[in-house]
Amino acid sequence: MELSSYISVDCVIFGYDGEKLNVLLVKRTLSEESNHLNFEPDWTLTGNHVYQDETIETAANRILFEITGLSDIFLEQFKTFADPQRLLKPKDQNWLKSIGRNPAIRVATIGFFALVATQKVALKWMGREVKWVPVKEVGTLGFDHNQILEEALIAIRQKMKHEPIGFELLPSKFTLTQLQNVYEQIFDAELDKRNFRRKVSRMKYVIPLNEKQKGVPHKPARLYMFSREVFDITNQELFDFIV
């Protein structure tokens, strides 16, 4: 059995709240009976072991559903972390023991990223403490999760340049300013409003609605929707989302 490993998935759940890009973290604590280890709770990405006979995609969706109550979230595998040294810190070893794992066995984890509009997620208590944290304010995480988060950011930036996934972070009806802000946040760059709008107007799958914002203390903006159908049809002309 010496060649075998545990397999887990870690989901980097990105959420956009209209202002900043956030990531969903869960508090890592030990069970009651392991408390003699005086384990200082800390925060980690959302992850879990893959069940017997379960695909990694199913496992990732399961985690997402358990934590956000949502299914059909945009989710994609981006990298696997399998360094035999990755969970050798005493804290991680203690944690592994506390959940009944053999801490000498490697844990290979497949990293997924997920995109969601934070308003869609009701963070109710599901047995674990959970919070949104702005990506730029994330401190030191448990396990090797800072590294996984970094790689996830690289992956979504790369992906976002060439595929229309910014919409996944917005409600189904959104304004162009909100869309622009998503790109500005993720690329950490400022975009020109007129140029951005001209570019979007060329994307036939961003569809203007006959509907406006309500209750805002300024000129209400027109709402738009994203049509994946139209995109799939017209995507021969693969737009660049490069900023």
Added chain:
Amino acid sequence: MELSSYISVDCVIFGYDGEKLNVLLVKRTLSEESNHLNFEPDWTLTGNHVYQDETIETAANRILFEITGLSDIFLEQFKTFADPQRLLKPKDQNWLKSIGRNPAIRVATIGFFALVATQKVALKWMGREVKWVPVKEVGTLGFDHNQILEEALIAIRQKMKHEPIGFELLPSKFTLTQLQNVYEQIFDAELDKRNFRRKVSRMKYVIPLNEKQKGVPHKPARLYMFSREVFDITNQELFDFIV
């Protein structure tokens, strides 16, 4: 131990021979003593299990070295295949048994792709039969390796659009026609010679040498080299390699 898995890596080794894009395959046979299973040999990608205390990158490099005799090859992880059903075909189950594995345990494999100029590889006999096959002529492979090859192709196309990795498939000195041909092969498209050369002339890291082809029965072409140093310095202006 029911939650554990084997971990392997599979390397999709792409080679360019001046004409076509090829992939390196190895013949899958059983050891002498397992021959009662009358196992029909077939072809697979190059892969292997990851040793205890070995990183997956080290394992991939080890496989590459064992098969090609080369180190410092361009190599990158692109996707993990971990479906519990992936090796349930009787042939794969027999093969697993023949190498002493428990066929009921899942094998998760991390796919890497490698790029190399075929001239650099001397295919000597290293205990296994090995051959280059043009990507378009690959037949049915063992395991789920047709799927892994497909995904590898998608990954290198994607990567090649935005990073200067086409050079990895060429000798260190190459002509512009060779470079153009690499892109044409991989994207399965024809490019305009003049436009291609104008585009390349803007890439300061493709450096013209004062050296020409010799012994060709036509006007000898100027040779060029790729400088990763220059690229790393000037890569703020991230060129698109889109065709």
Added chain:
DNA sequence: GCAAAAGTGTTTCTCATACACCCATGT
């Protein structure tokens, strides 16, 4: 009426695309 964000046009420059002929070498 004022604060706040929405919305809109023009100019300039770079790059993509399309296209046809002469050049240097080996045989």
Added chain:
DNA sequence: ACATGGGTGTATGAGAAACACTTTTGC
């Protein structure tokens, strides 16, 4: 001399970038 691939220039159109003012609403 001829076959073979090497090498070059121009015109057109699309999109990127830079930039400032008017409009509509809630209060």
